[in-house]
Amino acid sequence: MKIGIIGQKWLAHQVFDQLRQSYEIGFVAVPDETDRLHTAGIEAGFPVVCYKKEGLQPLLDHPVDLLVCAHAFVFIPAEVRGIASHAIGYHPSLLPLHKGRHSIEDAIKAGDRITGGTVYHLTDDIDAGPVAFQNWCFIHNGETATSLWRRALAPMGVEMLVRAADHLSAYGFIPAEDQEEISRAVA
Structure with a gap:
């Protein structure tokens, strides 16, 4: 199975390191040359x-089986998602709660005691695709968005993105549950 990774910083680098142990990497895409994933990708060839x-656009020349977004902060258009049989991302909240770039801060500001992470299928709407996997964690008293990200949410993202790749490899699909169905089940 061939995987393309779009992302940055610690999360994307860890996902890259773990996935390349079991799968072929088709490409990595990073915001700029200063990112650690850029260096790792170049060094690995x-x-x-x-x-x-x-x-x-250059990704259109690199078809893959799975496209993984890990801390990407860039919209992936349908044309690029189309290079892969499956395109997934990680979002640090229990979607459909707290969509958007400030989801961790939003959970803390809302007084949530529990949050988590979601691996979801990428669609034309940001953070709105069907949910593949979710996991949760407590928000500790006095915890900041940065400390929560480092302690629980980033490691959770690595684990779930690798689990999604393994699931696809083993079973030929990645689970998908509509976020509206999740909302109705919780309500």
Whole structure:
């Protein structure tokens, strides 16, 4: 199975390190040359795209079985999602709760005692695709968004993205449950 990774920082680098142990990496795409994933991809000899400079169009030449977004902060258009049989991302909240870029801060500000992470299928709407996997954690008293990310949410993202790849490899699909169904079940 061939995997493409779009992302940055610790999360994307850890996902890359773990996935390359079991799967072929088709490419990595990072915001710029300063990211640790850029260096790791170059050193490993994989195609590397810097999407802030080049855009995502160069990825169209690199079809993969699975496209993984790990801390990407970039919208993946349908044309790019189309290079893969499956396109997933990780969001640090229990979707459909707290969509958007400030989801961790939003959970803390709302006084939530529990939050978590979601691996979901990428769609035309941001953070709105069907849910594949979720996990939860407590928000500790006095915890900041940064400390919660580092303690629980980032490691959770690595584990769940790798689990999604393993599930696809073993069973030929990644689970998908509509977020509206999840909302109705919880309500």
